Amino acid sequence: MEMAAPHNQASSNDLDLLDRYWRAANYLSVGQIYLLDNPLLHEALRPEHIKPRLLGHWGTTPGLNFIYAHLNRAIRAFDLNVIYICGPGHGGPGMVANTYLEGTYSEIYPNISRDTDGLRKLFRQFSFPGGIPSHAAPETPGSIHEGGELGYALTHAYGATFDNPDLIVACVIGDGEAETGPLAASWHSNKFLNPIHDGAVLPILHLNGYKIANPTVLGRMGDEEIRQLFTGYGHAPLFVEGDEPTLLHRQMADATKQAIESIRAIQRTARDGRKTTDLPKWPMIVLRSPKGWTGPKEVDGLKVEGFWRAHQVPIANPRGNPEHLNLLEQWMRSYQPELLFDENGCLQPELQALAPRGGRRMGANPHANGGLLKRELKLPDFHDYAVKVPHPGGTVAEATRVMGQFLRDVLRLNAETRNFRIMGPDETASNRLDAVFEATERVWMESTEPYDVHLAQDGRVMEVLSEHLCQGWLEGYLLSGRHGFFSCYEAFIHIVDSMFNQHAKWLKVSRGLPWRRSIASLNYLLTSHVWRQDHNGFSHQDPGFVDLVVNKKADIVRVYFPPDANSLLWITDHCLRTYDRINVIVAGKQPAQQWLTMQQTATHCDAGIGIWRWAGTEVDGTEPDVVMACAGDVPTLETLAAVNLLREGLPDLKIRVVNVVDLMTLQPREAHPHGLSNRDFDGMFTHDKPVIFAYHGYPNLIHRLTYNRTNHAGMHVRGFKEEGTTTTPFDMVVRNELDRFHLAIEVIERVPGLSTAAAHLKQQFRDALIEHALYICQHGEDMPRIRDWTWPYGHYVATDTA
Template sequence: MPGEEIDRANPQALASLIPDAVLELSIKLQTLKLEDADLKGLELFRRASNYIAAAMIFLSDNAYLERDLTFDDIKPRLLGHWGTCPGLTLVYAHLNYLTRKNNLDTIYVVGPGHGAPAILASLWLEGSLERFYPQYTQNKQGLHNLITGFSTPHGFPSHINAETPGAIHEGGELGYALSVSFGAVMDNPDLIVACIVGDGEAETGPTAAAWHAAKYIDPAESGAVIPIVHVNGFKISERTIYGCMDDKEMDLDLATSFQWALDEIHKIQKAARSGKPIMKPRWPVLIMRTPKGWSGPKIVDGEYVEGSFHAHQVPLMAAKSNKDQLADLQKWLLSYKPSDLFTELGSPVDAISNIIPLENEKKLGQRAESYKKHETLNLPDWQKFGVEKGGEESCMKTIGNFLDQALVDNPKSLRIFSPDELVSNKLDAVLRHTGRNFQWDEFSHAQGGRVIEILSEHTCQGFLQGYTLTGRTGIFPSYESFLGIIHTMMVQYSKFNKMARETNWRANISSINYLETSTWTRQEHNGFSHQNPSFIGAVLNLKPDAARVYFPPDANTFLSTIAHCLRSKNYVNLMVGSKQPQPVFLSVEEADKHCQAGASVWKFASTDEGLNPDVVLVGIGSELTFEVVTAAAILRRKCPSLRVRVVNVTDLMILESATQHPHSLSDDEFASLFTPDKPIFFNYHGYSNEIRGLLFGRPNLERVSIGCYKEEGSTTTPFDMMLRNGVSRYHICEAAIKGGARVNEKVALDMVSLLAEVKHQVVKVQEYIMATGKDPEGTFDIPKFPGTVFEEGKKGSSGSGSKEDGFFVN
């Protein structure tokens, strides 16, 4: 107790200061004995793997070192990262042993992805490379192919990627290994993921947040992660924070520590699965220290290498031209005693094979979860959740009802990963039959739950990736402005998935699905900081066979879109929509056809159902489309001689030049929808360069003008946001009149007076907003279109009846 004196000569008093788990581990360290054969097998596995890893970096021939090295044996370009490899092979050897001893289902996630030589070497030793790549057989020719082909155009790259058996994480961008690991064990109750986090990676913000991930794991329904912080003391050229700590090392300690960690996990899981869950369980974490570049050259050219940052990449860069370094390389490789590691045929000796799991499906490189598992969702019929055409409904509230049922129907294969924004985004219907899976709270503890909310976009993305890459489906809803936080993380995932699609032994996986809501158009209350549609461009920059961007204009089209995205495979799906009530322009049947086509003429809002238009007005985005439709209604009254066609685009990718994207419209289809030669005005939710880039290569682009987000508007009113960014109904009317005047003499005759009236209305509305702090009455009423379901016009979410007064609103 505080203030009490401790008798340090009294062992029992000292023991009272030591946590029970530490005492238990200490006792095991003293009592657990590994068989001599197991210790020998672990040692030989490490030596063999380190030998192969080092040889992969340097050798273009003489893979078994059966003669003295010559300069011709050295690759012309020395690529790879040696420093982390010895630690990775140490863990790999012990995971094999732990898995075989306990009959585990284990995946190895490697944060230091540049340690590919260590992982590839270990995969060859266990026979996993041979299973997927016949050229890497467990004999002399196979090892020669692996060593000499590494980091060449015909071999493996120097980084772990989707071509690496067993990999579900690339590690190219540091910080995400831990969250990916926790995503992988969700709804996989028997799976253990050993995640090695480099001490450099441990300094990143995403890793710091991911240490809390265990608090979202219900041990009754999910597996467990064994995090291993690999402390080797240095990054590329500087010490690490963890590198200044003390520790223990080597085979006996690590084997005992792994077994202790596994036993602790089993205790926690047994308690939860027997109905007596432990409140706030203490999940194990291992800290492992090895010298940077352990077992490599000690000193090169008078500088210490092993145990310093000089070991990070290639320790002997001049081995192809410097005879002293060539001699040092030979001495280094011979120190592993390769003659003790391989048989005459070149395969690993039995002592190594004896610590590797016997069954292929138990080997780290052949776990089904890592490459061939995909659970197809049982989705409800989205049309049953449709809403009535002509009314108003929030897209998010509508799809929330659909997702609620989808979660009920898929209790172990569908999850939502969200920052603390689910209710704010009007998706709270998903909580009707499930809850938030947060295990550190007495009210949700041991309740499971399909929803994970943590205010770290990086961790949400990591969970999503791990969950998806092990065969399930996830959804990531977020405020539009903050999805950019995980921009590069999404790109890294897309690169991994691209390579996976080009790797014939990997199965298809579910798409990752982003719901982008709380968009800039309705973030006038939060201010300028909450207005940022740039994530759209990030997705557009992906490979065409990966990127999908959707702008459903109303609740029914959003239902159709999300049902499609949840069924799709291998894509990055971005769905952009509003959480505020919006007009329902299309019936369920119309929405289905509209989404299948990706775009269509909205005949109800067009002049003469869109025939022979003078100008084409295109809406992309729910609020932007509302302004287009409203502008079309105003133009019917104020400029009846102007013939207008209204088009809505819901699948952005159809605009891309023909043959550039699988969804692209042909030039004939494009002309059919937008006319061959009439002026077109795009009212677009994102940035104008995105539309220009998509349209590049289409004919007659000089007729195109674009309204878009222009980084304007802070805390103001919803309609003032439209005005400030030039996408309001008035700006659309102006563009339509100018465009129509080019081809219609009657419009040209009245153009000056019409434009003057439009500009006058803009000034009047802005003055009203500045004076009152609100939008004019009726601003968001549903526009009137005689002869349609919209003939009467209905009260909008922020109005009290449509008015044809001086404000020229509707």
């Protein structure tokens, strides 16, 4: 691509106008933090013009405004497609100010008009009850990045860039954020960027030297150290530094021009088919400017500008301290608002002309409202991958391997549009999804060896041993309009607990904003789960992510526990069709018995919960003596094995088997859209019969979800109780008392009259547990009658109802 307009040496007049635009953004930023009224200082400031509570962050804001102004200039000069990611946590004043100056804010929120009354409302709403947050939140036009937590800006930026060949993501990283682990790992993302079909990220490392109350590590490093560090990361750093605005405007204009030209040269070389042996050195800008730049130098005799005291609200009490009020007015008048806005409060025409037009404005760029660009995902017919199940337990399959075949063809069907990727921390093959490599490879831009497998520069599977990067890439990919899937070992998805939290909050707020368009759901597959991590041991045994997930707003989250391969297929297809959700699927990868035909699966999964008549012994028209419920593949296996023991030992016992595939069905309908009505729940679980519930995770979650149900007192839940080690698969369930023998014993103890009448059977089950313990210590594997057990369908088929 060629430049749309000359962009050589910036003229003095250009930079004077740019400086005025920057001053306007700074003025609006200060006004948002401090003012309720008198937005253009048409009269002297009075205490009643000041907000009673001063909230906001000034320290990073002038640098953010400076960068935004220069990016506007580059967009116009080069006709660029750019979005802006604001990494500094509370840069909201600057992001709101700039989208207001360019006109986007008033288009989205017409009540915040481009006049004096609109300015008053703009100032009043910021960090004010009934208003907007202090960071770059979903309410902020042009944002795809929640600024409330540090560490994720750069990985979001790269996620938005993948498969967006014309997009540049300008990502500002504060030097406080640069100290976080996720951000430090994110610098490796450039090694996954393909200049042929991906866009580019322009990292802008903003070094203002201080965090809340301390210096920053990178801020104290010298230029040569910084250069060596980021050269090693694969970047070509361009330095802009100082505190004199005229000089910095000149440096920044030159650095921005050089960075854009470098990006274009890298892309042109790659897209013209010219081969290079080394990875490109992508440009980045290192901006050193004072913290709280252009703000008060001192307050109460203490240093503020260029120090951590500028971090939040530099002048603490202008409402109650006349000296502070006078200092605030001097500060705001130093920007010369009379030269920036006309008498009606409208930005001067020559300054309005500096902003890009239409969708080229960073606040209006459709990539920052990804639903505008979203294309429907093409999906194969999941029925074509169904496992044949002649009868319950009659087939053995690996659920995630079957799922991998389905995902392989999702990749094939969407290869041309390039709008679907799979993320995972080096576990795609381990999680039995390796059929996807029949359709694509892993992304790999560095050198390869002859013996490497499944590596290619245009791969669609992204693997890096950082859950943070996988999550951040996928979030950026989804937020800019595409689709994806994230598979992970169950125990280590906790690494992204906080990132999940932030994305869930983003979705919750976005769904209340009519101008934010729906984006594809974030889909997790958690596998290599707690009950089949017997070989890796206790460190790999933790099913607690689901507990975190269900804390979120009911209409945002879904949790699924498919008991077999066909149900996993149904759920995967369903999740890939949803929008504005976070779907968590927990499924094992080991060979296991299959229970349901695809026809049965469709009925069961659509309801999310169901009675398995073929497994129980209840008699039509009468209540069961006990309900045996299960959620999860291994709990389902152990429940059915326990039912088998009881059917053989107590043939007159009326047992109902309930399988839960959608965990949210356990909540009341008033609490979750998928919840069962109280009538349906009582009909399934009875009003007063004992319920023995085998659950995949921590038992307390089932009690939380059902605490106000009629028969909650009758619920007896078994699950993971933090007992684990390197042992055999069956010993894992025994250690947590989730095994068939403990479940059967609990039935005997809970059903009235059985404790005495079936004492002999209970002793038999206890003896089996002792035999198990002795056997595994001697042989190192489970007893054959445990390993080889299958549902004895032939014994029951005459009386079962399918």
